[in-house]
Amino acid sequence: MGEVRINAKDMPYQVLNQRVRALVASGEKDIILDNVLGQRFIGDGIRGDDVTITVNGVPGGDLAMFMSGPTVIVHGNADHAPGNTMDNGKVVIHGSAGDAVAHSMRGGRVYVRDNIGYRGGINMKEYQTKRPILVVGGSARAFLGEYMAGGLVIVLGTDGVAPVSGRGVGSGIHGGEIIVRGRIDNTCLGGGAEQKKLTEDEKKAIRPILEDFVRTFTIDPDPVFSAEYSKIVPASKRPFASKYTWE
C-alpha cells in the first residue's frame, strides 16, 4: 500500500486521531498528516512496528503517548510531553519540543533536533530489555531527568550551546543515565545526582545511537563524535533510602 494523506486543517483532534487509528487498523503503513496545528494525542496508543506517521505542522501535546512500535516524524515544533509513557517505537522531531519530553517513557526512542523545555525525561524508567532513549540535539532546560528511574538521556548541545541551562539536573534520579556534552556546572546538579566523566568505553557504547541521530537530522557528525561527555547518574545505588521512614 502507498502513502495516505490527511489534510488536518481545522480538524478536531478527536476526528483526526480516529481516522489515524482506523487507517492503522486497516493496514496502512505510511500516513501523512498535513496542516497539523495544535491537535493533541496524535499517534497515542497505536501499535505496529512498520507504521510511520508523518506530521507536517505543529502538533499538540502528548504526541505518541503509550505508542508501541510505530515511528512518528514531526516537521515542526512539538508541544508538551511527546513520547509520554511511550512503550516502543520512535519519535523524530525536526524542531523543538516543550516541557516534560519523554515523560515516564518506558521504551523506544525520542529524537529532538533542537531544544527541549523543562523536565525532559522526567520519570523515565527501564525494565529488563526495555530501555527508553531520549536524544536532544540542542539544549535542555532545568530539571532534566528529574526522578529518572531508568533509561538514557543524551543532550548534545550542538552549535556550541550549553547542553543544559538551569538547576536540578537529575534531581531525585535513582536509575538511568543523563549524558551531556562537556560538563555541567555542579550547581546545576539536583539532589542525589552525581556527575562523572564519560569513559571511552562508555562513549563507544553510545556511538551507534549518536550515529543514528546525526544521520536522522544530517548533522555534522565530527563535532558530535569528537566531543567529551559527562554522565549524570544516581550518587549511590539507593540515594533516597533514608527518605523511607520504615527502614
Add this chain to the structure above:
Amino acid sequence: MDGSKIREALASMDERGSGEGSGYVAYGIYPDYKEYYALHVFFDNIREHKVPLEDLLEKWGMIIHDEQIKTYEQPGLRKVHTPWRYFFRPNPSMMPKSTSPEEDIITSLVMKVNSERNGALIFSSGKNLGVFKAAGWPEDVANFYRIQDYKGYLWLAHNRYPTNTAGWWGGAHPFNLLNWSVVHNGEITSYGTNRRYIESFGYKCTMHTDTEVVAYLIDLLVRKHGLSEEMAVRAFAPPFWDEIDRMQKKDQELNRALRLAYGPALMNGPFAICVAKENLLCGFTDRIKLRPLVAAESGDRLFISSEEAAIRRIDDDVTNIRMPGAGEPVIGRLYA
C-alpha cells in the same frame, strides 16, 4: 485587530478548559469615551440592583453614559447576569488626601461594590478597555458578546478549568482593576499569604479564586510603589537564595532587598501569567516553570500563549518563537 482570531486561537485550546469560565479583554475599544473609566458591571437583577449602584457612583463622580452591554443568546450559555457598561468620571475633590484621587476612587468603589455583593459586580474598570467574560466555553462567551465586533490593539483571552473553587461569571478571567488585566494558568498556592498581604493595603479579595491577587499585587507594586514591571515580576517569582548567593555583590543586594521587602508578594505554586495595561503586555511563569508559556513575534506584534499552535492560528508567519525561562518576564511595550 478584532476578536475573531482571538476566539479561534482560544477555542483551539478547549482541552485546557472545562466550559465553566472564559473571557476576553480588549484595549482601545472605547475611543469616543477614552478619558472616562469604563465600568463593566454584572447585575443580578436590573430592577433592584441598578439604582443603588448608580446612587453610589453619582456620590463619587458623574456617569457620562451608560448602556446595556449587547449580548446574544447562546444555547450553551445561561445568562445569569446582565452585563452593563458605565462611562464614569470620578470627582477628584472627593479624595483630597490622595496623590492619585481618580484611581483611588475607582479602586475603592470596585472594592466596596464587590465586597458588599449587593447584586452588582464591577469586573472591568479601566479606560478605553473592556473585559467580556462569563461561565462558558470560549466560543460561547465570544459569541455571547460578539467579540468579533470589538477592535482592540491589545488582547488577553482565557479559558478556565476551575479546580479549587466553583466556576462562576466573576471567577472567569481576565481579572481587571483600573488598566491592569490578568489571565493565569495554574494555581497560586501562596494565595493565603498574598491575600493577607494585599488586604493589609486596603484591597479586598472577593472573587473566590487566586488570580485576583495578581491584579492587586501588580497594582500595588507598580502603580503605588513605583517598581518597574520587571522588578514586580522578580518579587513574584524571585531567584532562589542559593542563586542569589552566587550573584555579584550588587545584584545580591538588590535581590535580597527585593525578597525581604516583598516576601509576602512571592507567589508559589504553578503559574503562567499574562498581565496587560494600556501600554504593556507581560508574561511570566513560576520560578520552577510548572506551566507552559510560549512567546513569538510577527512584525511589531508580540504573542504570548500556552501553546505555539494557538499563536500560529492567529498568525502563521511568527518568528522568534521561544519559551521564556522560569520567572523570566517577556515584556512588550507600546510606544505611541
